Amino acid sequence: MEEKTERRLYIYLPWVLTLVVLVAATLYGYYGERYNPFETKFIKLDLLSTMRSHLLEAIEAEKNAVLAITDEASEAFAAQARQAADGVESSRKEIEAIILQEKLPGETEMINEFTVCWAHYRKLDETILDLAIQNTNLKAQKISATQCAQEMEYFEASLNRLIHRNTHGSQCNEAVMLTYEALTAGLNIFALHKPHIEEADDQDMDKIEQSIKSYDESVKKALISLRGIADLKNNDDLKNAETAYERFMNLTGEVLKLSRMNTNIKSADLSLGKLRLISSQCQEILTNLQETVQAQGNYSLPRLKKKGGIE
Numbered sequence: 001m002e003e004k005t006e007r008r009l010y011i012y013l014p015w016v017l018t019l020v021v022l023v024a025a026t027l028y029g030y031y032g033e034r035y036n037p038f039e040t041k042f043i044k045l046d047l048l049s050t051m052r053s054h055l056l057e058a059i060e061a062e063k064n065a066v067l068a069i070t071d072e073a074s075e076a077f078a079a080q081a082r083q084a085a086d087g088v089e090s091s092r093k094e095i096e097a098i099i100l101q102e103k104l105p106g107e108t109e110m111i112n113e114f115t116v117c118w119a120h121y122r123k124l125d126e127t128i129l130d131l132a133i134q135n136t137n138l139k140a141q142k143i144s145a146t147q148c149a150q151e152m153e154y155f156e157a158s159l160n161r162l163i164h165r166n167t168h169g170s171q172c173n174e175a176v177m178l179t180y181e182a183l184t185a186g187l188n189i190f191a192l193h194k195p196h197i198e199e200a201d202d203q204d205m206d207k208i209e210q211s212i213k214s215y216d217e218s219v220k221k222a223l224i225s226l227r228g229i230a231d232l233k234n235n236d237d238l239k240n241a242e243t244a245y246e247r248f249m250n251l252t253g254e255v256l257k258l259s260r261m262n263t264n265i266k267s268a269d270l271s272l273g274k275l276r277l278i279s280s281q282c283q284e285i286l287t288n289l290q291e292t293v294q295a296q297g298n299y300s301l302p303r304l305k306k307k308g309g310i311e
Contacts, residue, residue: 040098041296047095048290052283054087059279062125065132066264066271078129085122092118104296110289117282124275128267137197137264140255144193148255151248152190158241159183162232175229182222185215186245189252197259200269209256219245 061081068074096115099107159179166175189212196208223242232238 040102041293044095044098044293045290047091047098048286048293051088051091051095052286052290054084054091055279055283055286057081058084058088058125062128062132062275063271065129066267068132068135069138071133071135074133074135078133081125081129085125088118089122106292107289110285110292114282114285114289117278117285121275121278121282124270124278128270128275131263131267131270134261134263136258136261140193140197140258143251143258144190144197144255148190148193148248148251151244151251152186154244155186155241155248156183158237158244161237162226162235162241165237175226175232178222178226178229182219182226182241182245185218185222186248189215189219190248193252193255193259196256198265199259200262200265202260205260212252212256216249 058081061077061084065074065077065081068077092111092115096111099111159182162179163176166173166179192208192212192215196205196212199205199208223238223245226232226238227242
């Protein structure tokens with residue numbers, strides 16, 4: 001009898017094992033791949049909370065990168081902004097997979113809407129960060145305020161010595177008049193650096209550069225005339241003034257070139273304009289999606305029927 005029972009067990013054992021494997025595979029397919037229905041709501045809420053947090057970090061870091069006054073600070077904040085944006089993207093992919101699998105009303109449309117908005121944000125954000133770290137306006141301002149200021153100081157000091165040496169009482173000779181012309185025109189060029197650096201419009205920058213060109217011609221004309229005066233032919237002050245002015249104008253060319261790129265002004269305009277609108281839209285979509293997920297009904301375990309038909 002026992003022998004027969006054992007024989008039957010050996011016969012049915014493969015079938016029992018096969019059934020167990022099939023049940024396990026079915027349960028894994030439902031719970032493993034599709035997420036546990038008792039946890040999915042909280043997983044989505046956690047992902048949305050993380051996305052909103054990272055998005056705020058990205059926005060804040062991007063603004064700091066635009067406002068930073070050194071290359072090092074701009075690059076550091078830009079790196080933070082990109083890292084935070086990567087965090088948003090990572091969570092976005094994860095929640096998108098869950099939502100597309102669940103196919104719950106409203107959520108699919110919202111995550112698709114966010115994906116489009118987020119793509120616009122990242123593209124514009126990258127453009128702004130690339131501009132911000134170049135800092136061309138700040139670099140132009142620094143060159144103007146340091147190197148150009150120093151050369152203009154040398155130029156002014158040399159010409160002032162010429163004026164003092166050629167002024168007799170209240171009488172001003174030709175050398176003094178020409179020196180004043182060169183000095184005044186040179187100082188006017190220096191004064192035009194600031195408005196050019198701060199100007200965002202190309203046509204207005206063209207006008208400033210035309211004025212600089214006109215003043216430059218006046219300086220050169222006056223210096224040439226001074227060089228033609230016999231008493232100043234080998235004058236050291238005049239030579240020093242000419243050398244300082246040449247260095248000043250070379251630096252002025254660099255200032256205008258950097259100023260023309262306008263990376264700080266462009267990045268600030270984009271940050272306060274287009275990106276602000278897009279980031280607000282992305283935040284609004286996430287808020288609506290979070291509210292939709294939060295409003296979902298609580299899941300309950302399917303109860304097995306008890307004997308007698310009572311559930």
